[in-house]
Amino acid sequence: MWDNVGKSFAKAFELMGARDQILTEIVRTTMNMAFRSSIVAFLLGVPIGLLVAMNDFKGKKAIVAFMRTMMGLPAVAVGILVYMLFSGTGPFGHLKLIFSVKLMVIAQVILITPVVAGMTETSVSKSTDKILETARGLNLNPLKKFLLILNESKYQLIAIYMFAIARSLSEVGAVQIVGGNILHKTRVMTTAIALNYNMGEFALAVALGFILILIVLSINVVATLLQMTLEKTNK
């Protein structure tokens, strides 16, 4: 077993060193999809999470419970639903998005937005009460209160974005169904790993897995450096 792991490591470095054209293409498609879906999900999910955390209203507990349930949406189910909506016979079939990166982004946004909203609400709600009371005392308007809470939550939000992009990079069920894993078009790291596993190319599959982990690690390092810089400037 350890022999295979060693071979996989060697294969991973060999692929990266050789600047394999197909691998480069797959990595580029993966990053393109992951950044777009995570950014859109973040921009949608954070305001939803903050608004729920900041406001008291009738039915809030039910909304929070719903948001938390949606965090567990099964990727395959989302993939099938999006496929049905956008396939040739579906209501949005005329948009001709099936088996495209755009549709993979849409499926991931549906999947990741509730996670971002739920995590934002959970991580921010504890601290918002005191901040909001202080803000009310200074007579801030709703927009300024929102921006203030956004600023006060910036460290949590960086961590939430990291989770969103990691979720996007590692997701396979939905993108496989709506993207179709088409070489030179919609093949991404995770679908390539699944394909190689199905073909019995375990070493190549694990090697791609290592490369994926390295990508996630690099993004994490950048985010940590950003957090540290922010903390330094805020001392």
Add this chain to the structure above:
Amino acid sequence: MQNNFSITAKKMYGKRSVLDVEKCKFEHGKSYAIIGANGSGKSTLLKCIARAIDFDGKIEGLSKNMVAYMPQQSVGFSFSVINNLKFVYKTREKKFKKDEAKKILKDLDLLHLEKKNAAKLSGGETQRVALARILCADAPVFLLDEFTASMDIKQAKVCQELVSKRAKDRDKTLIFTSHQMSQVAEIADYVLFLHEGKLLETMGVKDFPKNVKTKELKEFLEYMLTKEVF
């Protein structure tokens, strides 16, 4: 401009009444101390005046933008101390007066912390930053909820003198809650005693604490004396 105002407020939490005051009047330019045991409704009354919470009733003669309210558990916003003050000028749509802000920081012994992140200060320092923000807001009515509770005796003394002087010099109405009877005696013009959400007694500070009328206030003051808080 004279800003006399009155409040009639009823506040329930579930089936429990926490505040029930009828036409409680406040005179422009005067200083009011609200006293009472924990849970008597002091903080709730301040929150109602600040319109920081919903309540049944009305406030006559005071609009929302005429108050600056400092909650008991104020926070420092996570930017520098000086920018916390700048933020207040911006929100009040006033030009930032750096010299005035620095003078307030100096008076509150915060000048050496002006570039520090206000979210990372100690409890006493955070409370002084919150007080500095209120002073910069320069609203006609200051509402301060136990504004020296996290400070040591020396700092508390400096802060109460500063607040009192600023209120008198600038003709502000000052309404504060306190458990320190010496503070009440030193800076209040009037004392309001709340008991179980009701306003039981209002008196001029000259009559306080000798000429109290109600049994409840007598008992409250005796308790404070035995606890050596007075």
